[in-house]
Amino acid sequence: MTIAYNEIQETIRMVQMESLDIRTVTMGISLRNCADGDFEKVKANIFHKITKYAGQLKPIAEQVEKEYGIPIVNKRISITPIAEILGDATVEQAVELAKVLDAAAEETGVDFIGGYSALVHKGVTAADQTLLDAIPEALATTNRVCSSVSIGTTRTGINIDAVAKLGEIIKETAERTKDHNSIGCAKFVAFCNPVEDNPFMAGAFHGTGEGEAVLSVGVSGPGVVLNALKRYPDADLGEVADVIKKTAFKITRAGELLGRVVANRLNVPFGIMDLSLAPTNAMNDSVAEILEEIGLESVGTHGTIAALALMNDAVKKGGAMASSYVGGLSGAFIPVSEDNGMIRGIEDGSLSLDKLEAMTCVCSVGLDMIALSGEASAETLAAIIADEAAIGMINKKTTAVRIIPVIGKDEGEIVEFGGLLGRAPIIGVKPFSSEKMIRRGGRIPAPLQALIN
Amino acid sequence: MQKRAVVTVVGKDTVGIIARVTNVLADHSMNIHDISQTILQDYFTMMMIVEMADKNRLDDLLEAFETVEKDMNLTISIQLEDVFQAMHRI
Numbered sequence: 001m002t003i004a005y006n007e008i009q010e011t012i013r014m015v016q017m018e019s020l021d022i023r024t025v026t027m028g029i030s031l032r033n034c035a036d037g038d039f040e041k042v043k044a045n046i047f048h049k050i051t052k053y054a055g056q057l058k059p060i061a062e063q064v065e066k067e068y069g070i071p072i073v074n075k076r077i078s079i080t081p082i083a084e085i086l087g088d089a090t091v092e093q094a095v096e097l098a099k100v101l102d103a104a105a106e107e108t109g110v111d112f113i114g115g116y117s118a119l120v121h122k123g124v125t126a127a128d129q130t131l132l133d134a135i136p137e138a139l140a141t142t143n144r145v146c147s148s149v150s151i152g153t154t155r156t157g158i159n160i161d162a163v164a165k166l167g168e169i170i171k172e173t174a175e176r177t178k179d180h181n182s183i184g185c186a187k188f189v190a191f192c193n194p195v196e197d198n199p200f201m202a203g204a205f206h207g208t209g210e211g212e213a214v215l216s217v218g219v220s221g222p223g224v225v226l227n228a229l230k231r232y233p234d235a236d237l238g239e240v241a242d243v244i245k246k247t248a249f250k251i252t253r254a255g256e257l258l259g260r261v262v263a264n265r266l267n268v269p270f271g272i273m274d275l276s277l278a279p280t281n282a283m284n285d286s287v288a289e290i291l292e293e294i295g296l297e298s299v300g301t302h303g304t305i306a307a308l309a310l311m312n313d314a315v316k317k318g319g320a321m322a323s324s325y326v327g328g329l330s331g332a333f334i335p336v337s338e339d340n341g342m343i344r345g346i347e348d349g350s351l352s353l354d355k356l357e358a359m360t361c362v363c364s365v366g367l368d369m370i371a372l373s374g375e376a377s378a379e380t381l382a383a384i385i386a387d388e389a390a391i392g393m394i395n396k397k398t399t400a401v402r403i404i405p406v407i408g409k410d411e412g413e414i415v416e417f418g419g420l421l422g423r424a425p426i427i428g429v430k431p432f433s434s435e436k437m438i439r440r441g442g443r444i445p446a447p448l449q450a451l452i453n
Numbered sequence: 454m455q456k457r458a459v460v461t462v463v464g465k466d467t468v469g470i471i472a473r474v475t476n477v478l479a480d481h482s483m484n485i486h487d488i489s490q491t492i493l494q495d496y497f498t499m500m501m502i503v504e505m506a507d508k509n510r511l512d513d514l515l516e517a518f519e520t521v522e523k524d525m526n527l528t529i530s531i532q533l534e535d536v537f538q539a540m541h542r543i
Contacts, residue, residue, distance in 0.1 A: 003459070003534065005489060007541040008500050012461050012530065066511060069532030250540045257539040 014250075015070055019223035019285040022255050023278045024074040025061050025262050026114075026199035028206035028214045028271065029053050031080040039093050042085070043100045050077060050104040050113075053213050053268075058109040060265045064258055072258065073220070073280075074420075077105065078204035079115035086127040091134045098138035098145050105144040112187075114146040114204030119194070122156045122443075132162075135169050139184035140176035146202035152192040152389040154396045158444040160386065166190050167382030167438065171405060174374065178407035181415045185404040186369065190385045192392030192399045197272050198328045203400055216271035216328060217259030220278045221251040223285040225315075229293045240294060241314040248275065248318030256323045274328030275319035276365070277311075279339040281422045287311075287334050288341025299341055300351025308332060309362040329398055334359070335369035337417055337424035346425045353427050361391055366400035371415050371424035374407040381405060383434035386444075394447055456505045457486065457534040464527030466497040473525060474499070477517045482506045497527075502534065 014020035034045035058075045065072045079101070086094055098116055105113040116138060118128040135147050149166060152158035170185055177184035189203040196207020199216040206214075228247040232239060256273050263270040279287045288299035294307045312332045320326050336342045336356070345351030353370070360366045366388050372381075385401045392399030404424075406415050411428035462474055471490065478485060478501075487502040505511075511531075518529045 002487070002502075003537045003541060005500060007537060008459055008461065011532075011537055011540055012463075016528070016530070066515065067508065067533050068536045069530050070536065253539040254536055257536055 018227045021071040023220035024218040026076040028078045035085040054108045075110045077113045078206045081117035083118035083128045083131040094134035095137045102142035112201040116147040117205045119150040120162045121150045121153045136172040146187045148189040148203045150191045150194045157446040158389045161441045163382045164438045167378035171378040174405045182406045190401045192389035213268045214271035215263035218274040219255035222277045222287045244314035245318035248315040249322045252319040252322035272325045272327030273323040275330040276333045278333040286339045286341035298350035299345040300355045312363045332363035337369040337422040371426045372405045376405045376429045379435040379438045382438045460501040460531045462499040
């Protein structure tokens with residue numbers, strides 16, 4: 001069937017003027033057969049396996065973007081949670097392993113490698129503990145390694161001992177990278193109900209239910225959705241949802257096509273499409289601006305949750321029809337520092353930490369890339385994680401926390417992270433302590449799945 | 454395998470755009486299947502469906518287009534047809 005003139009124009013406009021891109025192609029690689037009693041062998045196995053499987057990822061993805069004229073912004077790798085193959089390694093060895101991963105990422109040319117991770121939502125093994133102890137130094141001494149820790153699920157409850165430990169890890173990572181605005185914390189995510197096939201960083205890891213290697217795709221396109229809505233200034237909310245749905249369909253189809261071509265050429269199975277709208281600091285590529293286009297004066301004001309719920313659901317409906325395998329996080333991403341509209345909302349005072357928490361009840365990702373006052377204590381950070389995990393646990397959804405207590409900076413100041421990570425106004429935390437609750441430790445029991453009001 | 458691609462050319466109208474662009478295509482042994490061109494408020498827009506004989510010469514082609522883009526102040530893009538099919542057809 002021939003393509004119509006206006007259809008060609010629409011696609012060209014989306015790419016050239018509305019920042020349509022594929023946000024990431026992420027190759028998941030299982031490292032489980034890399035374990036060995038000899039630590040030197042483990043290091044060699046891991047480096048060899050990653051560079052063998054992902055060696056062609058970047059050149060092939062670049063070739064495909066050239067052929068189809070749609071940019072693929074990031075090429076990434078996710079791996080088996082490292083704690084699962086650490087065995088009896090020491091903390092120093094675990095840090096060494098992070099450096100091996102960093103070197104493998106550099107060798108393959110990917111920008112991030114995710115999976116320096118542990119799943120401790122019920123309990124902590126000796127290897128998990130080693131990994132947790134190694135995280136601050138690993139993040140401070142590597143550039144491309146991303147770490148995540150699961151501290152709760154709906155089926156197990158929340159491991160508050162682990163949450164308390166994460167507060168300390170984040171604080172220590174911030175201290176160790178304080179010369180660079182505590183940037184180490186931008187590479188660390190705490191999860192409740194993590195998914196095994198998330199292609200987005202910093203929370204990507206290759207879950208235990210996954211195969212040997214797989215290629216998953218994260219699409220993007222808030223700019224395209226925003227511009228589509230601008231063409232219907234007087235539509236009612238049902239029509240608004242419809243416009244978003246149709247746009248998400250087209251974006252997702254383009255993403256799936258390119259993802260399948262890359263997977264095919266790399267000779268690995270295609271995994272999933274992650275339907276999350278992910279913003280960038282580019283002009284008009286903001287999720288917050290979509291909410292404002294729906295009719296809010298500034299993101300964070302009354303009505304934000306309703307607009308977000310509408311948008312998030314419409315994206316999923318359009319995307320689910322467009323792709324044969326939807327997975328990953330598939331919700332709205334609103335990393336504060338990476339979204340110009342969100343930054344403005346905080347500067348203008350319409351958006352607060354409390355509202356951001358509330359927004360995560362209807363969208364997937366949680367508190368993402370939020371710069372906090374460097375004064376925030378480890379217990380306060382842990383309590384923020386606990387709150388967010390509780391939202392995820394009760395609502396049976398993924399929630400994540402990626403917060404950066406910027407050492408030496410206080411509320412109202414602006415911090416520049418640079419590049420894709422953007423810049424963020426520092427948010428203050430409540431002056432009241434949560435220490436006693438966090439110090440109690442133990443686990444919050446798994447919630448009832450009935451009587452759900 | 455032969456593949457079809459869509460070439461679009463946008464820019465301020467001037468003499469010889471079609472000549473330059475089609476010459477580049479001919480040099481790369483690309484056959485033109487369909488062509489449509491119009492002037493919109495002084496802006497030249499052209500879309501062509503071409504047969505890509507050899508995908509491996511894409512880099513070479515993009516380079517040649519870049520020269521034309523600079524010389525004539527145009528924006529030229531080439532994309533495999535599949536992406537339009539995927540986005541606009543179920």
